[in-house]
Every structure is written in C-alpha cells, then in structure tokens.
Amino acid sequence: MLHRAFLFVLLALTSLGARAQTKPAELLLIGTFHYDNPGLDLTKVTSVDVLAPKGQADLEMMATKIAAFGPKKVFVEWQQNDQATLDELYAHYRKGEYESYIRSKYTDPRKLNLFLKNEMFQLGFRTAKKANLPRVYGIDYQGTSFPFDSVQQAIRAAGQTAIQQRIDAALKKFGDDFNRKASTMTLRELMLDANTPADLTANKGLYLDIFNRAGAVDNYAGPYLVSEWYRRNLYMYSVVQKLTEPADDKVMVLVGSGHAAIIRDFVPYDPRFRLRELREVLK
Template sequence: MKKAFLLLFGLCSVVQSIAQSKPTDLLLVGTFHFHNPGGDVAKVKTFDVMTPKVQAELENITNNLAAFRPDKIFVEWDYSDQRGLDELYTQYLGGKYEEYIQATYPTPGKRDFYLKNEIVQLAFRAGKKAKLTRIHAFDYNKISLPFDSVMQAIAVAKQEPLLKSLNDARASIETSQNKKIETYTLTQLLLDANTKENLTFNKGIYLDKFNRAGTASNFSGPRMVSEWYRRNLYMYSLLQKMVEPQDDKVMVLVGSGHAAIIQDFVTYDSTFKLTELKNVLKK
C-alpha cells in the first residue's frame, strides 16, 4: 500500500511538472491605432472603424480571436490603471458602454478615443465573446523619448545622410500606409502590420537610424532607443508576471512597434509559444 501511494505521488509530481512546463500559446496582435489624432511623427489618414462594413468585419475578426480561446487578453493600457480599465470593461459587458462614454466624455476627442480605439473594438469585443471577466492592462509609460534632442544632435553632427534617410523613411511610411488605408480591408491591414517585413522595418527605424544619431560623444540617439526598449522590456516583464502556469493561451494586443520587439522577447522565453495572427484569422 505504501509503495502504491509513493508511486501514485511520484506520477502526480511528474504530471504536474509536465503540465507546468508546457508553454503558453501567445497570440501577438500588432496593430495601427484605430483612433488616430495625428500625434505620431508620420502623418497617416484615419481608418474609420465605425462604418457598418468595418463593424461587420470586426465581428468576424473577433469571432476568430475568441475561437482561439484565450484565458487572458492583455492590452496597451497603463498597468497602474487596471481599475479604470475594469470599469470600462464592466460597462461593456453590461451592454451600456456607449451610453456610459457619451455621458462621461462629452468632448468629441475623448469620446472618440473611448469608442473607436482597438482596445474596445478588438479586445473588449473578443473578450466578451470568449466569456472573459477581465481585460489585463500591461503598458508602462514612465519613460522619456528625447526626440527633439536626437534631431538636434543630428543637426550638430551634420549627419545630412542620416537626416535624409529618416525623412525618406517617414515619407515612405506615410505614402504606403495611406494607400493601404484607402484600399485594404481591416483584416488585410492587421495581417499586413504583422508580417515579418513590417515588424523588421519597425525595429530598424530605431537600431538602423536613431541609434546612429549624434557625434561620438553624444548618446542622445542610443538613449532614446534604450528608453523605447526599456518600455517594451517592462511591459514584457508585466506579461511574464501576470501569465500563470494554468493559462493555456493568451492574447496580446499592442501597437505594431511594440509587437516587433515583443516578438523577439518571446523567441528567448521558454514559457511562451508564439501563435501567428494569420493562422487565427484565416478561418
């Protein structure tokens, strides 16, 4: 009897060890920001997600995201304001979200953000369909991106070729993205944002261009790049801490610039296995 108990205990320990060592499937969804107030360096047109056609498409997209069956969904919302995100999601689950936003944020700019942004249109919608009671905030914003200092350092160092390269890259982004916004469906835009080429381009802007800024004694360029990486590293740390061993699948919704770096982090983390968006939306 004692031997049988010890054998059973040993088998349970092995099974538990195997269960805990199984990597969590991580669906990484990089996106453009649905609510576009024009604050980015590259100025691109706004894609209207509120039209009936796009809303119908969002239903199909989020049906597929929910079918992935995530145990948790993480979004680009300040981690220190989980309570604020909880309040919004509670209103959404209760079917009174738009009414709540209209009453709380009468200013058009604020109201549009809370109605149109991808957290609501993608994460809340998919979360409700997946019967999740919470959407998790994991953004970290306590950084400084000295863009003006970097541009000044480029001017002082007389790095005309680098400046031209940056301007050409910005113009290329604007031209390419504006054309896509005019011709692509939302599904096509999301799939395009998550291609290897676009994710590599996103990282390249920082490492291939901004990191070179300034004279040999000026490190404003790498300082800005390191701050950007720090933000993403802190976000990833929060993700690692909030995903539990029993979580079989999780979804992460972030801007494509974040996705480019987070994808790299995942490749070195044995607790996660990356699931590509194209394999989820192809259904």
C-alpha cells in the same frame, strides 16, 4: 569566478523553469495601427473608419475567430497603473452599455474618439467578451521618455544630413504606404499586413538602423532614445509574464505595431511562451 557561478545558477534556474512548464502558453501577439488615430506617432496617417459597417463586420469576424482560439487572458496597451479605470470600462462593455456610458461621461471629442474607436475597446474588449473573460489587463508603462527633439538636435550638431534624410524618408514611406493600403484594403487585411515580417522588420529598423546612429561619437542621444523604447517594451512584456498563470495556456496581447516589433524578439528566449501568428488564427 563570481561571474561563472552566477551564470551556472542562472542556467540551472532556467532549466528548472523549462521543466516545470512542459507546455508553453500560446501567445497571440497582435500589432496594430491605432484605430482612433490620435496623431501621437511620428508618422501621420489618414484615419480608417472602424465604426462604418464594413469595419464593424471585420471586427466581429476577427474577434469571433480570436475568441475561438481561446485566450485565457487579453492584454492591451492601457496603463498598468490605471487598471481600475479599465475594469470599470470593461464592466460597462460586458453589460452592453459601453457606448451610452462613454457618451454620458465624456464630451471632449478627443476622449470620445479614443474610447469609441481605439483598438483596445473595438477589438480587445470585443474579443474578451466573446471569450467570456472577466477582465482585460492593461500592460502599458509610460514612465520612459522619447526624446525625439534631442535626437534631431544631436543630428544637426553632428552634421548628419544623410541620417536626417533617412529619418524623413522612412517616416514619409511609412505614412504613404499605410495611406495607400488603407484606400484599398479591408480592416482585416490591414491588420494582417501590420503583422507581416516585412512590416515588423521595417518598424524595428527605424530604431536600430537609423536612430541608434544619431549624434556624434560621444553623443548618445540616439541610443538613449532606442534604449528607452526598449525599456518601455521590456516593462510591458514583464507585466504579461507576471500575470500569465500556469493555467493560462493561451493569451492575446494587442499593442501598437511598434511595440509588437520589439516584444516579439523577447518571446523566443522565454520558455513560458510560444508565438502564434494572427494569420494562423484568422484563417
């Protein structure tokens, strides 16, 4: 009886929420490779020079079209608990002094690479400024773990040679495919390709089809890694939910493709939002 009562209350609240929000906000969810290529992902790929004239021209075009779409808020893959730093960076960007500020503040090549090239600044800040937004919001949560080494140990202990071969082959294919595309595609084409159903499905499949099978029957290293990845993305999505106000009829979320592949599955169950595709906005 308790479970039925809880379900009834939950359905009633959902119905009330749906009626209160008659028109869902359009959520432009953009998955991307990391422009600064820090080498932290499982797949290692070659770098795309987003600072070159062709890359900058594509970024100008994309930011202009996304700004014309009219997002009321822009969310990026910056740690939510460090919003103050993001605010400081964006304030300098709006004043037109971002690059000089970064070069005066950081000398470490890795930091310079991050702050000068990463998509948060190159596309997120650029779009927000064109849309005349006062702030860019960080949504990342890094309190989860990603125990890839434990998963591989569990695979070895269980003698899952075929699973390990599938992981190796999938990671190699991701890298080879991206490097091949990057050699011929423009930045705009790479961004559109990263948001195709095929690319997003392959990204998510690595977790559900392969990692989730890792380990012996009584070993849950694989499912634990997958659950932690989902938890991180659920937390990120919760920040978007909490910060999107009734007046925000359109929002943009810019995250790595691995995040976008998971987050887009949450949206159909949330009456507050309706997904918009990047290809529609960049037409």
